[in-house]
Amino acid sequence: MTQLVWNGLFVGSFYALVALGYSMVYGIIKLLNFAHGDLYMLGAFTGFAVLGAAGGVTSAAALPLLLAVLLATMVITGLAGVVLERVAYRPLRGAPRLSLLITAVGASFALEYGTRAVAGADPRVYPVRLGGTPLEVLGARLTLQQLVLTAVAVVLMIGLNLLVTRTREGRAMRAIALDPRTSALMGVDVNAVISRTFFLGSALAGAAGVMAGAYYGKIDFLMGFLIGLKAFTAAVIGGIGNIPGTMLGGLLLGLLESFGTFWLGGEWRDVFAFGVLILFLTVRPTGLLGERVTERV
Amino acid sequence: MRATPLKSLASLTLAVLLLAGCGQGLLGGGDEAATGEGPIVLGMLIPQSGSEAAIGPYMSNAAQLAVDEINAKGGVLGRTLQLKTADDACDPQSASAAANKLVTEGVHVSVGGYCSGATLPTLPIFGRANIPMIIPAANSQELVDQKLKHVFLINGTGSQQAEAAQKWIAKQGAKSVALMHDNTSYSKDIAVRAQGLLGDQVVITEAVTPKESDYSANITNVLAKKPDFVYWTGYFQEGGLIARQLRQAGYEGAIMVADGAVSPKLAEIAGDEAAEGVYATMTQTPETLRGAENWIAAYKKKYNADPGPYSNQSYDAVRLAAEAIAKAGGTDGTKIIAALEAVDGFPMFSGPLRFTPEHTLANGGFQILVVKDGAFTLQDPLQ
Numbered sequence: 001m002t003q004l005v006w007n008g009l010f011v012g013s014f015y016a017l018v019a020l021g022y023s024m025v026y027g028i029i030k031l032l033n034f035a036h037g038d039l040y041m042l043g044a045f046t047g048f049a050v051l052g053a054a055g056g057v058t059s060a061a062a063l064p065l066l067l068a069v070l071l072a073t074m075v076i077t078g079l080a081g082v083v084l085e086r087v088a089y090r091p092l093r094g095a096p097r098l099s100l101l102i103t104a105v106g107a108s109f110a111l112e113y114g115t116r117a118v119a120g121a122d123p124r125v126y127p128v129r130l131g132g133t134p135l136e137v138l139g140a141r142l143t144l145q146q147l148v149l150t151a152v153a154v155v156l157m158i159g160l161n162l163l164v165t166r167t168r169e170g171r172a173m174r175a176i177a178l179d180p181r182t183s184a185l186m187g188v189d190v191n192a193v194i195s196r197t198f199f200l201g202s203a204l205a206g207a208a209g210v211m212a213g214a215y216y217g218k219i220d221f222l223m224g225f226l227i228g229l230k231a232f233t234a235a236v237i238g239g240i241g242n243i244p245g246t247m248l249g250g251l252l253l254g255l256l257e258s259f260g261t262f263w264l265g266g267e268w269r270d271v272f273a274f275g276v277l278i279l280f281l282t283v284r285p286t287g288l289l290g291e292r293v294t295e296r297v
Numbered sequence: 298m299r300a301t302p303l304k305s306l307a308s309l310t311l312a313v314l315l316l317a318g319c320g321q322g323l324l325g326g327g328d329e330a331a332t333g334e335g336p337i338v339l340g341m342l343i344p345q346s347g348s349e350a351a352i353g354p355y356m357s358n359a360a361q362l363a364v365d366e367i368n369a370k371g372g373v374l375g376r377t378l379q380l381k382t383a384d385d386a387c388d389p390q391s392a393s394a395a396a397n398k399l400v401t402e403g404v405h406v407s408v409g410g411y412c413s414g415a416t417l418p419t420l421p422i423f424g425r426a427n428i429p430m431i432i433p434a435a436n437s438q439e440l441v442d443q444k445l446k447h448v449f450l451i452n453g454t455g456s457q458q459a460e461a462a463q464k465w466i467a468k469q470g471a472k473s474v475a476l477m478h479d480n481t482s483y484s485k486d487i488a489v490r491a492q493g494l495l496g497d498q499v500v501i502t503e504a505v506t507p508k509e510s511d512y513s514a515n516i517t518n519v520l521a522k523k524p525d526f527v528y529w530t531g532y533f534q535e536g537g538l539i540a541r542q543l544r545q546a547g548y549e550g551a552i553m554v555a556d557g558a559v560s561p562k563l564a565e566i567a568g569d570e571a572a573e574g575v576y577a578t579m580t581q582t583p584e585t586l587r588g589a590e591n592w593i594a595a596y597k598k599k600y601n602a603d604p605g606p607y608s609n610q611s612y613d614a615v616r617l618a619a620e621a622i623a624k625a626g627g628t629d630g631t632k633i634i635a636a637l638e639a640v641d642g643f644p645m646f647s648g649p650l651r652f653t654p655e656h657t658l659a660n661g662g663f664q665i666l667v668v669k670d671g672a673f674t675l676q677d678p679l680q
Contacts, residue, residue: 007513014511121350123534125565134547141547216510217541218534218566220348226508261514266504267480269514 002140004258010146012254013153016247017208018231020160021201027241028177028197034104035084037228038111039202043077043209044219045119051127066128066214073210074203081202082195115221123220126213149211156204157247164243173197237277239290248288336379337628339618340404342395342419343411347386348508348534351562352411355605357382360408362596363615373619387412396422404428405628408614413437413483420445427630429637431618433610437486441655449637449652452610453580453661458555459490461578461663461679462528469551471526473500475519479507479531487530487555500524505535512539516546525550533558537566544571556580559606564671577666577673581646583608585675589646609646617643
């Protein structure tokens with residue numbers, strides 16, 4: 001039982017990290033950024049390239065080195081997110097919602113097949129792997145590396161939450177989420193804040209990408225697709241636009257998958273997990289912690 | 298998945314164009330093509346993109362090698378052979394579109410097909426154009442279950458593979474077997490057949506979702522049944538991850554994979570430690586062929602790389618196509634099919650060829666490989 005919970009939480013923390021970017025962007029400019037899963041993929045490949053450039057490393061130095069690579073990748077993926085927003089989304093800011101959605105799908109394809117053109121269609125394998133010695137905790141088998149990865153994910157999420165709720169920057173973000181025009185009138189630089197939002201969301205996705213690459217080992221240009229969908233789902237369960245809700249949503253989805261597999265077998269996992277979600281959303285359409293959207297004219 | 302509407306639209310358009318073409322162009326021009334001059338065109342559907350893209354070049358390079366050798370000896374019936382490849386991306390929609398493309402380009406014989414799930418929808422497309430198919434790698438039983446006259450498999454079938462697996466499991470003295478598959482046509486076929494042969498020995502059959510990274514939930518399920526033998530019947534990407542995650546979860550029994558997972562990448566993904574000692578049910582590979590040194594040397598010289606999985610079958614598919622066209626005296630599909638059915642003792646890497654009434658190999662030729670120092674080597678020929 002504890003093993004199932006741990007499996008679910010571990011996978012769920014990846015979903016949550018990726019879902020946060022979805023949720024933030026949606027919360028602020030009401031855009032479903034379908035290219036977000038591909039930023040996760042881009043992060044995995046960036047980490048791969050950075051590690052390759054760093055050259056041969058011993059496994060003893062693997063963890064600190066990976067943390068350095070993680071930071072570098074977060075910056076690079078974050079900037080990629082900013083560029084994406086500038087090129088693909090900002091010019092359409094006033095356009096109908098549907099055009100933006102299609103642009104996002106287009107951006108997703110461009111990132112996937114652009115990566116394929118550069119890095120090839122073959123899957124790549126990370127040069128540094130987090131294998132690690134297994135520990136027994138309360139009957140669950142886990143590794144130190146898994147704990148470190150989960151801890152990193154939690155630290156990133158808490159950091160993000162603090163940033164959004166406690167800082168000036170976060171206040172600007174929330175203000176834009178409520179009403180972009182009034183925020184602009186109050187002197188908030190809307191474009192700059194949206195850019196920074198994309199930076200943060202993309203950096204988190206990039207971090208998840210590097211962590212997945214280092215832990216699972218295999219990366220390929222389509223790896224962002226499935227997790228993008230899952231993260232989107234997680235964001236909706238948690239209440240899209242709500243940061244703590246999104247984190248909970250990610251963990252919940254991971255747990256549902258883990259228990260679904262256990263109770264009904266692998267074939268029925270997605271049927272179970274998504275069936276529960278549909279039921280849940282019919283009861284509570286705004287998600288776990290989402291607030292009822294007030295009608296604004 | 299996201300691409301589905303777009304791709305199916307594209308294949309629909311192609312199909313419509315094709316049907317329109319059939320009305321006048323293809324049927325009317327058929328005689329001309331059958332007796333006419335110009336090169337004889339062999340079409341080859343292989344994965345050049347997507348998850349199985351690593352296999353594509355092994356197959357197309359070897360096929361091209363056979364084409365070049367045959368052309369150097371004067372071609373077939375005085376005409377040169379030409380190879381046209383198209384990308385099926387191991388995806389049914391892309392494969393249908395690519396098959397239609399090959400048909401409109403006027404191929405005479407198809408010598409491709411790696412992923413069974415992607416090859417399946419192409420059968421009627423080639424069938425309608427009366428193009429014989431010599432399928433070098435795809436081997437789900439579903440491909441021959443429809444008893445289509447134009448479909449020939451030169452790789453062992455799923456049931457032959459399951460038999461080989463059962464023999465090896467018995468030889469190892471394993472008591473409780475866990476089967477894992479990915480719900481694709483090819484993978485499920487082997488698992489279901491193995492389950493039929495092994496009966497009560499199978500303690501769990503677990504289906505996983507392909508293209509994910511984390512299989513820990515499935516593995517927890519499998520290990521809860523305490524198997525001493527795990528047989529993965531899917532492809533190499535998931536195979537590598539599953540082998541690694543099984544070992545990480547503390548599993549110490551034997552792991553075996555089916556032929557779709559035989560790739561140097563499997564060991565790379567699993568990591569050397571986890572991959573060591575992984576068995577595989579596999580037909581002849583370049584490494585296990587006897588008397589193939591000259592062929593391997595020729596391949597290396599031409600491509601500056603080693604041949605890989607299904608290189609030999611692809612090479613043989615081209616040679617067999619050339620032989621059948623020569624026997625048929627032209628490129629008429631019906632005559633080529635008759636010539637293929639009449640083949641008896643044609644020398645191939647897998648041994649002298651004769652087709653069963655179902656158009657499969659009389660002997661699958663499966664053997665057991667094992668990963669040693671990161672590479673698949675022969676463990677037991679199972680003869």
